[in-house]
Amino acid sequence: MDTKRLILFVILSFSILMLWDGWQRQHLPADSGTESTQAQDASVPQVTNGQTPTAALDPNKENAALVQDSGFRLLPGKRVHVETDLFSAEIDTTGGDLRHLELLKHRASDTTDHNFVLMDDTAAPMTYVAQTGLIGTDLPTHKSVFTTAADSYQMEAGKDTLDVRFTWVGSNGVQVDKIYTFHRGDYAIDVNYQIHNGGSTPIEPWVYYQIVHDSQSNQGSKMMPTFTGGAYFTQADKYKKLPFKDMEKSNLSKNTPDGWVGIVQHYFVSAWIPEESKSREFYTKKLSENIYSIGSKGALDTVAPGASIEAKAKFYAGPQTHTDLEKTAPGLELTVDYGILKVIAFPLFWVLSHIEIVVHNWGVAIILLTVLIKLMFYPLSAKSYRSMAQMRELAPRLQRMKEQFGDDKQKMQQAMMELYKTEKINPMGGCLPILVQIPVFISLYWVLLGSVEMRHAPFMLWIHDLSAVDPYYVLPLLMGATMIIQTRLNPAPTDPVQAKVMMIMPIVFSVFFFFFPAGLVLYWLVNNLLSITQQWRINTVIKRETAAKKGNAVK
Incomplete structure (x- = not known):
């Protein structure tokens, strides 16, 4: 009997505690803390x-x-x-x-x-x-x-x-x-x-x-x-x-x-x-x-x-x-x-916007700014293209040396260095001038990508929005064509694998440019056309100089 009473007491006490806890949750004021x-x-x-x-x-x-x-x-x-x-x-x-x-x-x-x-x-x-x-x-x-x-x-x-x-x-x-x-x-x-x-x-x-x-x-x-x-x-x-x-x-x-x-x-x-x-x-x-x-x-x-x-x-x-x-x-x-190169990008935009004030066309302003930048870097570009043109003229001799020495890479390397020394050519001479220009061209890329002024800005003919893709993909196709021309103006790599990669790159880049805003593609297209013109002219000069050397040697 005492055991039953004890059990009933425990159950009753536990029930009272549960009811008390429920009442508190319903009626006590909520904490006013944060x-x-x-x-x-x-x-x-x-x-x-x-x-x-x-x-x-x-x-x-x-x-x-x-x-x-x-x-x-x-x-x-x-x-x-x-x-x-x-x-x-x-x-x-x-x-x-x-x-x-x-x-x-x-x-x-x-x-x-x-x-x-x-x-x-x-x-x-x-x-x-x-x-x-x-x-x-x-x-x-x-x-x-x-x-x-x-x-x-x-x-x-x-x-x-x-x-x-x-x-x-x-x-x-x-x-x-x-x-x-x-x-x-x-x-x-x-x-x-x-x-x-x-x-x-x-x-x-x-x-x-x-x-x-x-x-x-x-x-x-x-x-x-x-x-x-x-x-x-x-x-x-x-x-x-x-x-x-x-x-x-x-x-x-x-x-x-x-x-x-x-x-x-x-x-x-x-x-x-x-x-x-x-x-x-x-x-x-x-x-x-x-x-x-x-x-x-x-x-x-x-x-x-x-x-x-x-x-x-x-x-x-x-x-x-x-x-x-x-x-x-x-x-x-x-x-x-404008990315991490904003120190360069802001002045570029300032120049671009002031050109637009004069010509009243952002597309024309992009072309003129690209021309100005190419003129500013003309001496560096000329040095780079001259080095590449000289390497292009040496390409047949390098190919014969490769056939002569076969797999003996050490002798091949020694012969190449001796040839560069004799002809007074720095094989890396074309790299440094290009590296100096890269920050400027990357900055201009970000300027054209990030400037709201390009949004819905017309250029001419079918280009009604420089911030949108070319609806007929004419600019990307022209861009790809200029890259192919540039590849052929450069000295061909002696390694056949590298040569194939260089031939495929213009096609790959053209596909990417299909999705780029027309203003960006226009900038790269104009830059490539100017580079091709400069490189072709320097190649012609170097070819004449080489021919003159051969003529003097024969005499």
Whole structure:
């Protein structure tokens, strides 16, 4: 009997403990710490560095819905359409997010019938939106719903600015106005917060600016992949790229008193540029599968009851045009990807753009710049081609020596060196001049590949877009023909295997050039034609000199 009572007591006690634990989970208040809040909604940044004002981590009534969010999603609201001379934009009343942005001066990549869509929240797989918000008790994040006076705004003729105001009023008497200011002829948009504390207690707001982007869209083609990912600039660290795979491994957390943070892709960039007087922390975060955020957050001044403050920032969203980037923010022009040789590439683009101003045709400007570069390197090229021409004249004698010595490589090498010494020829003389020119030509390659000015720029006849492939593959075929001619002008390798490789290379390169932009192929074609002309002329001179030597020897 005592044993039965003991068993019943244990079961009853265990049941009471289970019921107590369940009641606690249902009724005890949730932890208001940062980690818990972030688990509820990772897209809303939190205060860091140990600074936790009472307002920072407690969601208000309007944001209570965030507790129900288990992952990232864009909450739908009412769309407000904005039309300017450069943009056709859609801003959502939820958060005042910039959800859709068309660039009216740039056409779509695959067709000229539509405008280029830089930002969108409905295209698959692209997710690309700009968000801002305030962190603090009863302050609006990008999840909060704003109101606006109209459903559409249009920049009027004769006016240089257009203001689009969104308003939010909290239950504590705080009013927040978020104002987009668009400027005529400018891809930089002013985004200002006006915060008025109509309550009875001070508030300690933080402001954040972030861009949400997927990791799959705008990755270029398999033949010509391009970088799409995060980037930031500070005076201390200069320009840094942040691939999405790096964001997945670890979150960025960098404190800085200056700089900008954004997303770069081929030809285009978007960047948040907070006002210089405020310190900020740059951050990244993986929000969900293939979705990432990159942004800037920082503390604002305490707002006393009845007082007001402003938080100002710029948002650049547009092409990587040098003049626009340089005037917007320091270091923003570095988003134009010219590779590791940017020190050479930037001056080359400067020359190219000034030629275009004169001739009004980017294709013609490419041709003229290539001619200028060839003229600049003419002495070095001449030395190189002269060495190759001399080697070409020696080719029959080298072949006879090879037949004479057979497999005795040591005697063959000694005889070759003696011949070079007698004829005063340096077999490596053609290499160094070419090596000196390679960095310049590689830099020009990157200039033509990365300059948005080439995008949809016509040349002549069937070439309507220098950034696209030649639709009829005429330029690649001509390019292959010039490579074959160059191969025959060069001295033939004594090794039959090398000779076959040299004959196959023009065909292989031609296939690759089928997928290259027309502007790049045009540059290589013109360069080859100039090289052939110079090499043919030098070959002719050397042939005459050789014939003269033979004639004198006979006499």
